[in-house]
Amino acid sequence: MISIVVPVYKSEKTLAGCLDSLLAQTYKDIEVICVIDGSPDSCGEICDGYAAKDVRVKSIKRENGGVSSARNRGIEEAKGEYLMFVDSDDTVEPDYCEKMWNAHLQTGADLVICGFHHWYVGRDVPKVPSNPGVYDTKAYAENFLKLYQEGFLNMPWNKLFKKESAGRFDTSLSLGEDLLFNMNYLEKCKKVAVISDALIHYIQEEKGNTLSTKKRDNKLEIASRVCAGVQKYYGKISGEEKLHPVIAGKFVMEFLDECESLPFDKKTGKKEKLKVIERLANHKEFMEANKIAEVTVLDYKILKWCFAHGMWRIIYPICVLRKGVVVVARWIWNR
Secondary structure, eight states, X not given: OEEEEEXXXXXXXXXXXXXXXXXXXXXXXXXXXXXXESOSSSHHHHHHHHHHHOTTEEEEEEOOOOHHHHHHXXXXXXXXXXXXXXXXXXXXXXXXXXXXXXXXXXXXXXXXXXXXXXXXXXXXXXXXXXXXXXXXXXXXXXXXHHHHHTTSSSOSTTEEEEGGGOOOOOTTOSSSHHHHHHHHHHTTOSEEEEEEEEXXXXXXXXXXOOOOHHHHHHHHHHHHHHXXXXXXXXXXXHOOOSOOHHHHHHHXXXXXXXXXXXXXXXXXXXXHHHHHHHHHHTXXXXXXXXXXXOOOSHHHHHHHHHHHTTOGGGHHHHHHHHHHHHHHHHHHHHO
């Protein structure tokens, strides 16, 4: 049986669609564990209603402890030998479980990874791995880098896990806990299967970056820790101790993206926005990673060059200019 853990918080508008898609699976040997994480809306009642109609649904209520803690509770409650995770604002294809399960049966893989549909600003951008196949973890360093660079290792919801090998999510982290959970799991794997099907619909809401100064500082320190954790795992499978440009690139791009989002943030003053960029320019780990980071997107390359040449003061004006281009492009797209 596959146990599907669904952490639930403030998702009353999307929860029914999520649960309907799970209960419509062509693979029937599943249980759906809804962990209502102190949600103040009607999510608890919705989950109770589904549990009353279908014995495969469990509705568990608890005080708010965060998504990692909720997932950990779901793991503890799981009766299946295999685990999957789905967020309560997302939906899955009818054959999501079946295709993942079949990939496991056909290959004997300890971990199965699939693609997904990324919905952003009403647009569907299918994302599928460029390197589908079956890999021995002792000889798949190059494929690991591809999966990491393409963004298929950051999340838990596009994977099939063996429960006996699954650890727990680090509840002390507010960033990167999913990635570290996956890294810890990969260390126990002998074989990984990657399939090219996009089986999940991941909905990303458009939000301005309104992190406080303290949270931004914490984010930078946590991201440095996560980057080190990924490099540690890569070092074990590749023998390379130095920070790899791909891993450095993912770390750096997280904050180049934050720079680009600053002009969209209506709650933070310009002075504080400039301090955000200055903090990056003065952060040792970020600047060291920026020197070697592999960056492919043109606007990221420009910002990376500015940091590398001590021209961080012009980064905000560049991002403001980019915002104007983005706004015009969206207007043209939506006409």
